[in-house]
Amino acid sequence: MIEANESAYGKLQEIRPDFAFNMSEGLYGVSREAQIPAMLELLRIPYLGSDPLTLAVCLDKSRAKEILSYHGIRTAAFTVIGSMEEFEDAKVKFPAMVKPLHEGSSKGIYNSCVVHDTEELEKEVRTVLATYGEPALVEDFLPGREFTVAMLGNGDGVQVLPVVEIKFDALPPGVNHIYSFEAKWIWDTTDNPLDIFECPASLSPNLQQKIETICRDTYRILRCRDWARIDVRLDAKGEPCIIEINPLPGVLPRPEDNSCFPKAARAAGIQYNQLIQRVLSIAMERCGLGETTVSTSRTSQLVETV
Ligand SMILES: Nc1ncnc2c1ncn2[C@@H]1O[C@H](COP(=O)(O)OP(=O)(O)OP(=O)(O)O)[C@@H](O)[C@H]1O
Ligand SMILES: [Mg+2]
Structure with missing residues (x-):
């Protein structure tokens, strides 16, 4: 187990695993899910899961929605409000949903985030800006x-x-x-x-x-x-x-x-x-690594750690 913190790079460099079962989330920043995969790429260690670009884009819900819209994939209309100055110019249709731009696990998404008028919207946007120090994503409900x-x-x-x-x-x-x-x-x-x-x-x-x-x-x-x-x-x-x-x-x-x-x-x-086991085989196959290159005991160790 390697924690996604400041000592991760040194540990990866020292251990140089054949393959990494990445399920790490760094603690800080919009790219926090991309940090360990970026280190793994630098060290040329193959790993499971998406690459740093995909992980970072998906943690910025607005960037992901922009890409999807370009490709004609249906997603709720939205605006990003990064400050109370921007709030003044924002065009919002009610009811709307207010959420932090870069979170997950419903962090910052409360029952009160469904807003019906400008007053409720302002309150929720202020809360997101002040609590998370990140923009609010406001979407059609x-x-x-x-x-x-x-x-x-x-x-x-x-x-x-x-x-x-x-x-x-x-x-x-x-x-x-x-x-x-x-x-x-x-x-x-x-x-x-x-x-x-x-x-x-x-x-x-x-x-x-x-x-x-x-x-x-x-x-x-x-x-x-x-x-x-x-x-x-x-x-x-x-x-x-x-x-x-x-x-x-x-x-x-x-x-x-x-x-x-x-x-x-x-x-x-x-x-x-x-x-x-299945996702591990899928990832190793994508990396051109046959399952035979990992001994059964190492695979079960991995599964236990997970
Ligand atoms: N535009 C919307 N309209 C209606 N409901 C929404 C909208 N956006 C989010 N929600 C509601 O809020 C919930 C949480 O939103 P979202 O999935 O964006 O947050 P999350 O914290 O990233 O979730 P996860 O736990 O899946 O990481 C959704 O499951 C949905 O019920
Ligand atoms: Mg969700």
Whole structure:
């Protein structure tokens, strides 16, 4: 295990692993998920997962949305507000969703982030600017169903795992239908898990097809590698839109942790250790490394560390 901190480079240089199972997130900066992969590239150590560019772009939700829009992929209209001066000129349609530009795990996304007028908008933008020291991303609110989609593989072999639906009727009555910080970390605990997921989601063949297509296109356009989890939500017309892309997906192992990627894998009959083995083989194959170059004992050590 090498922690993604200042001593990481020295350790990687000293150990020079044959292959790195990267699941690191540095502590600071917009490029924090790209820092270790950049070091690995400098040291020419092959590693699992997306490259620094994809990781950094996806952690800037506006840059990722710009790229998707260029390619005609549906995503909510948005504006980025970096200061209260910029707030004065911002054109926002209500209801809108306010969130920090560079976070994940619903950090900074509370029930109050769905805003209906300029007063609420100003309050939420001020909170994001002051709390996170980063711009606020303000998007049109997508009112429809929400899904998260686990993707595994590369090129023609990319597999779309069973779609997970976020079932908002599991939330306390009266709250906004978003997968907020409260929903992920306060109302859902290991002792008292919130029954918020349906996997596989109940989808018409047409909607299943549309979700798969938009996710495959997004994965390819953003040049994701090996795995990623993509959040999708339906607009007022029922069309799937991309919310955001997680090229470094959370993979908490225990079913009661309610982690979506392993949940989708289990629904496809892939148990946790098999998932880790599978993504490792996918990544090593992409790097031109046959599985025979890693001894079984080293592979199982890796799996245990994960
Ligand atoms: N434009 C939008 N319209 C409606 N709901 C939204 C919108 N953007 C975000 N949400 C809601 O907020 C939740 C969190 O947003 P988002 O996925 O961008 O945050 P995150 O912290 O990066 O999530 P993750 O935990 O997947 O990393 C979404 O799952 C969705 O419920
Ligand atoms: Mg998300």
